[in-house]
Amino acid sequence: MNIxxxxxxxxxxxxxxxxxxDGKSTSEWIAGSVNTNPVVIRRLTGMLNKAGLVEVRPGxxxxxxxxxxxxxxxLQIYRAVNAVEEDSLFxxxxxxxxxxxxxxxxxxAIVPVFSLAQKAMxxxxxxxxxxxxxHQIPVx
Amino acid sequence: MNIxxxxxxxxxxxxxxxxxxDGKSTSEWIAGSVNTNPVVIRRLTGMLNKAGLVEVRPGxxxxxxxxxxxxxxxLQIYRAVNAVEEDSLFxxxxxxxxxxxxxxxxxxAIVPVFSLAQKAMxxxxxxxxxxxxxHQIPVx
DNA sequence: CTGGAATGTAACTATTATAGTTGCATCTGG
DNA sequence: CCAGATGCAACTATAATAGTTACATTCCAG
Numbered sequence: 001m002n003i004x005x006x007x008x009x010x011x012x013x014x015x016x017x018x019x020x021x022d023g024k025s026t027s028e029w030i031a032g033s034v035n036t037n038p039v040v041i042r043r044l045t046g047m048l049n050k051a052g053l054v055e056v057r058p059g060x061x062x063x064x065x066x067x068x069x070x071x072x073x074x075l076q077i078y079r080a081v082n083a084v085e086e087d088s089l090f091x092x093x094x095x096x097x098x099x100x101x102x103x104x105x106x107x108x109a110i111v112p113v114f115s116l117a118q119k120a121m122x123x124x125x126x127x128x129x130x131x132x133x134x135h136q137i138p139v140x
Numbered sequence: 141m142n143i144x145x146x147x148x149x150x151x152x153x154x155x156x157x158x159x160x161x162d163g164k165s166t167s168e169w170i171a172g173s174v175n176t177n178p179v180v181i182r183r184l185t186g187m188l189n190k191a192g193l194v195e196v197r198p199g200x201x202x203x204x205x206x207x208x209x210x211x212x213x214x215l216q217i218y219r220a221v222n223a224v225e226e227d228s229l230f231x232x233x234x235x236x237x238x239x240x241x242x243x244x245x246x247x248x249a250i251v252p253v254f255s256l257a258q259k260a261m262x263x264x265x266x267x268x269x270x271x272x273x274x275h276q277i278p279v280x
Numbered sequence: 281c282t283g284g285a286a287t288g289t290a291a292c293t294a295t296t297a298t299a300g301t302t303g304c305a306t307c308t309g310g
Numbered sequence: 311c312c313a314g315a316t317g318c319a320a321c322t323a324t325a326a327t328a329g330t331t332a333c334a335t336t337c338c339a340g
Binding site: 001026027028038039042043045046056057058059060061062093 | 285288296298299
């Protein structure tokens with residue numbers, strides 16, 4: 001399987017907000033660029049809000065970044081939208097036979113490797129900031 | 141979401157086969173250690189067979205590795221069971237608005253980052269061989 | 281102070297992937 | 311030849327995702 005589009009859409013949303021500092025970034029407007037339903041956008045801005053990346057309030061039109069795009073990493077966005085749970089990118093079968101030496105020890109042998117692999121991926125996301133994405137969008 | 145248990149189970153299967161060079165590793169026997177249905181095992185040994193990691197034939201009891209565990213990497217197993225499609229660990233929303241500068245260019249901006257992140261993860265898997273896993277299982 | 285416009289959220293649907301299961305055809309070696 | 315394997319199709323149950331409708335709540339402009 002693969003990581004939900006929530007992550008890609010969240011990056012899209014934050015990029016839009018950052019490049020629309022003058023206008024009001026309403027869920028409806030954002031939805032027009034993402035090409036989806038405004039409720040999907042609100043769900044995500046809600047998560048980004050809880051994570052402290054975005055300011056958005058009931059009744060008040062428009063979402064705003066809480067800080068500079070240079071101070072937001074893709075890893076923070078990834079965590080905000082719960083793209084992958086902590087240490088669970090790889091799933092491990094639950095009940096191997098404890099009476100078999102392999103069954104008893106296989107999880108202990110592979111989980112650390114899985115953890116390292118996941119961290120390697122997340123380290124890449126940590127090194128990329130939102131403004132690096134924004135800078136790749138032509139000014140108009 | 142997360143990567144299917146197929147990957148973890150496949151590692152379990154190959155570890156079992158390697159540590160059972162004397163006995164016959166039938167799907168039923170393997171299923172007993174994994175604690176699942178033999179058909180699930182056969183599906184996986186079938187994939188491992190197609191990938192050339194395992195030799196298994198209709199009617200003939202027992203699967204065997206086609207080469208030393210030192211020559212099998214976790215990445216090869218990962219590919220064999222189709223744990224993640226090429227360059228699609230992260231999914232990207234399909235139809236952003238082409239009339240919006242952000243919508244038009246967002247995929248081009250994030251896909252390379254996603255690709256790098258996925259490769260970083262896969263590189264870790266490439267550095268781990270099956271025998272490193274086998275060596276973590278107590279001899280008896 | 282009120283009405284329009286926005287957000288928040290619950291509830292439902294459709295779609296997809298996974299994991300398990302049954303049943304049976306097919307193959308093979310003793 | 312036949313008992314015991316594997317291969318595979320078909321079905322089920324479960325879970326996550328993405329989209330949608332409906333509506334309560336909140337705020338601000340006039």
